[in-house]
Amino acid sequence: xETYSRRWFLGAGTTALVSAAGLTACGSGGPGGSDGTLxxxxxxxxAAKVQAKAVSRFNASAAARETKGSLRLEKVPGAEYPAKxxxxxxxxxxxxxxxxxxGGSIKAYREAGxxxxxxxxxxxxxxxxxxxxxxxxxxxxxxxxxxxIPMRGMQPVILFYNKTLFAEHGxxxxxxxxxxxxxxxxxxxxxxxxxxxxxxxxxPELMWLEYLVDRIGGPEVFDRVxxxxxxxxxxxxxxxxxxxxxxxxxxxxxxxxxxxxxxxNGGAPxxxxxxxxxxxxxxxxxxxxxxxxxxDFARGHxxxxxxxxxxxxxxxVRNVVGNPTNYWSVNTxxxxxxxxxAFLRTCASQTxxxxxxxxxxxPATANADKLLDASPSPEFARFQYRLVREAPAFTLSWDQAxxxxxxxxxxxxxxxxxxxxSSPERFVAALKALK
Amino acid sequence: xxxxxGAGRPHPSWALPAVLFFGFxxxxxxxLAFGLSFTSWNGxxxxxxAGLANWHALLTDGRLTRSxxxxxxxxxxxxxxxxxxxxxxxxxxxxxxxxxxxxxxxxFVPFLLSSTAVxxxxxxxxxxxxxxVPGDTLGTTSGAFLALVFVGGWQFIPFHTLIYQGGARQIxxxxxxAAAIDGAGRLRRFRSITLPQLRNTAATSLVLMVVGSLTYFxxxxxxxxxxxxxxxxxxxxxxxxxxxKAYDFGYASAIASFLVVAATALSLxxxxxxxxxxxxxxxxxx
Numbered sequence: 001x002e003t004y005s006r007r008w009f010l011g012a013g014t015t016a017l018v019s020a021a022g023l024t025a026c027g028s029g030g031p032g033g034s035d036g037t038l039x040x041x042x043x044x045x046x047a048a049k050v051q052a053k054a055v056s057r058f059n060a061s062a063a064a065r066e067t068k069g070s071l072r073l074e075k076v077p078g079a080e081y082p083a084k085x086x087x088x089x090x091x092x093x094x095x096x097x098x099x100x101x102x103g104g105s106i107k108a109y110r111e112a113g114x115x116x117x118x119x120x121x122x123x124x125x126x127x128x129x130x131x132x133x134x135x136x137x138x139x140x141x142x143x144x145x146x147x148x149i150p151m152r153g154m155q156p157v158i159l160f161y162n163k164t165l166f167a168e169h170g171x172x173x174x175x176x177x178x179x180x181x182x183x184x185x186x187x188x189x190x191x192x193x194x195x196x197x198x199x200x201x202x203x204p205e206l207m208w209l210e211y212l213v214d215r216i217g218g219p220e221v222f223d224r225v226x227x228x229x230x231x232x233x234x235x236x237x238x239x240x241x242x243x244x245x246x247x248x249x250x251x252x253x254x255x256x257x258x259x260x261x262x263x264x265n266g267g268a269p270x271x272x273x274x275x276x277x278x279x280x281x282x283x284x285x286x287x288x289x290x291x292x293x294x295x296d297f298a299r300g301h302x303x304x305x306x307x308x309x310x311x312x313x314x315x316x317v318r319n320v321v322g323n324p325t326n327y328w329s330v331n332t333x334x335x336x337x338x339x340x341x342a343f344l345r346t347c348a349s350q351t352x353x354x355x356x357x358x359x360x361x362x363p364a365t366a367n368a369d370k371l372l373d374a375s376p377s378p379e380f381a382r383f384q385y386r387l388v389r390e391a392p393a394f395t396l397s398w399d400q401a402x403x404x405x406x407x408x409x410x411x412x413x414x415x416x417x418x419x420x421x422s423s424p425e426r427f428v429a430a431l432k433a434l435k
Numbered sequence: 436x437x438x439x440x441g442a443g444r445p446h447p448s449w450a451l452p453a454v455l456f457f458g459f460x461x462x463x464x465x466x467l468a469f470g471l472s473f474t475s476w477n478g479x480x481x482x483x484x485a486g487l488a489n490w491h492a493l494l495t496d497g498r499l500t501r502s503x504x505x506x507x508x509x510x511x512x513x514x515x516x517x518x519x520x521x522x523x524x525x526x527x528x529x530x531x532x533x534x535x536x537x538x539x540x541x542x543f544v545p546f547l548l549s550s551t552a553v554x555x556x557x558x559x560x561x562x563x564x565x566x567x568v569p570g571d572t573l574g575t576t577s578g579a580f581l582a583l584v585f586v587g588g589w590q591f592i593p594f595h596t597l598i599y600q601g602g603a604r605q606i607x608x609x610x611x612x613a614a615a616i617d618g619a620g621r622l623r624r625f626r627s628i629t630l631p632q633l634r635n636t637a638a639t640s641l642v643l644m645v646v647g648s649l650t651y652f653x654x655x656x657x658x659x660x661x662x663x664x665x666x667x668x669x670x671x672x673x674x675x676x677x678x679x680k681a682y683d684f685g686y687a688s689a690i691a692s693f694l695v696v697a698a699t700a701l702s703l704x705x706x707x708x709x710x711x712x713x714x715x716x717x718x719x720x721x
Contacts, residue, residue: 112479257563259574405681416664
């Protein structure tokens with residue numbers, strides 16, 4: 001009877017969106033194929049070809065034979081990866097190994113007991129323990145426990161600028177807040193928007209708050225929130241950061257129409273490349289975006305620097321925010337944990353790091369420095385690698401770090417603050433009220 | 436007599452495929468979503484019974500009222516805009532001239548495009564640096580709202596134009612000839628003949644428009660993401676956000692159930708008010 005109803009439920013479940021996600025949970029079978037092949041879910045963008053190569057190499061390796069298993073990579077397309085992973089993890093077709101962003105993106109899986117705690121494995125395995133940059137490994141942890149192995153390039157948020165435009169107006173990349181404001185004033189006088197900002201996507205706005213809170217109050221402020229205490233939003237640094245954002249907006253630092261500019265459709269990168277804006281605070285992927293769309297600009301005019309210091313702030317100017325990297329995690333219901341772990345170990349290998357570098361990524365492995373000469377853009381790769389290696393703290397993007405049900409209202413509040421529908425005080429009050 | 440009539444009608448079993456299809460793909464999921472609305476579930480493990488918690492939250496946390504207000508406003512303004520434009524275009528296109536036929540075919544093109552493609556297109560056009568619309572359209576409440584109305588209209592007016600064109604072509608020419616003999620001007624003929632004759636057409640078009648705007652989703656998702664703030668977060672978007680961004684499937688199912696009830700009630704009301712169900716011919720006695 002139970003089987004019957006389950007199958008019936010599952011059939012019906014493929015129909016309606018909301019119920020579909022619900023129904024699949026009724027299945028309770030283990031993941032993986034019937035032939036002992038494990039499934040790995042990966043975010044199916046261009047970079048997935050590096051993982052595809054790694055999987056086929058692993059399947060042909062001695063480690064796969066010893067653990068009597070192999071892997072099949074499933075590229076889950078589109079930006080809806082988190083929703084698809086969530087649905088699959090509740091179903092009998094759950095992956096054994098899955099791509100994630102660490103932090104809040106895996107919190108629910110930990111609570112449901114569906115993600116393998118790798119703390120012991122990493123501590124007992126020198127390859128894993130010494131294989132990665134500590135700040136990156138730590139950024140993926142939850143409450144001090146490790147659940148993921150870094151498997152893609154690092155994506156710190158960097159301040160990009162137009163070198164040629166800066167030279168024309170006699171400007172230097174800002175190292176302090178006063179320099180930044182001084183630059184802004186001179187750029188505005190010249191009719192140039194100081195910062196490109198893809199406000200239509202909202203998450204580019206979040207990057208400003210992430211860096212400001214870090215520079216003003218240090219990484220501890222958000223750490224408190226990340227570890228489950230919403231009262232942490234009440235820290236004076238958050239209010240100060242929100243006020244600073246309002247000052248920048250009112251001052252026209254982002255131009256007048258930033259809410260109608262998107263990053264995702266190329267509007268913001270184009271504003272920087274075409275000289276309409278002088279700077280752009282963005283994840284390191286901005287470099288490859290520019291290289292793809294405006295190669296001449298990327299090669300000859302694109303500059304980069306760390307986010308400036310905030311006068312009197314408690315945060316170390318070397319701290320970074322952003323997406324430390326992506327991680328592989330293992331489903332507790334996997335049929336062959338040995339194979340899964342053996343595959344995860346390959347992420348620490350030089351071969352894998354070289355492949356990431358050839359793809360334009362900067363791997364989070366501990367000794368990648370020497371390999372970076374082979375990068376298509378060695379100068380930028382080395383800057384990025386050193387930035388992260390020297391960073392005392394790497395704060396995971398807030399929207400990835402908090403629970404998904406808090407992330408959406410948080411982004412809405414950020415948007416309200418930027419468009420002027422909320423005041424810094426109301427912004428703080430609203431964040432404190434989040435679960 | 437009754438046997439003869441029965442023979443002329445299809446056997447009830449003919450409806451079986453449609454009934455099964457509808458039941459399996461609409462009624463069953465609907466019932467399950469309704470059931471889910473009484474649980475707390477994040478997509479993992481088993482849904483936990485939550486009693487009326489989701490419904491209580493839905494009715495008291497203010498999101499529903501706000502969203503409902505936006506949905507109603509968007510529906511009303513969209514319908515007004517689309518009906519006016521489609522009526523005028525449709526009646527114009529119903530004329531026998533060759534150029535009108537060609538232009539109507541061109542006007543129909545937007546309807547053939549996917550809503551997603553149309554939204555992405557306008558997303559790019561609204562960029563203040565490189566688009567055609569200066570200023571911060573999506574950053575202001577009225578701008579974002581009007582953008583949604585316009586983009587929806589741009590896409591769906593062609594469809595309703597087609598309906599009105601068909602309706603206008605059905606109007607017997609003799610009515611206009613008689614009116615012309617009586618000395619009625621162009622405007623008078625439009626008001627006294629065209630409009631009353633198009634009553635049923637308008638009802639059909641309106642019902643489709645209202646039901647359509649209740650499921651309006653992609654445009655909001657792509658253009659505004661419910662913003663600025665939550666000022667354009669219509670009900671379907673709120674449901675999507677609760678379900679697939681926050682993974683609060685219980686709450687999302689409560690919104691979904693509410694939407695089903697509201698849409699059904701609204702359709703019934705419209706059918707009643709417009710006389711769509713017991714539609715009488717506009718040409719009785721002709």
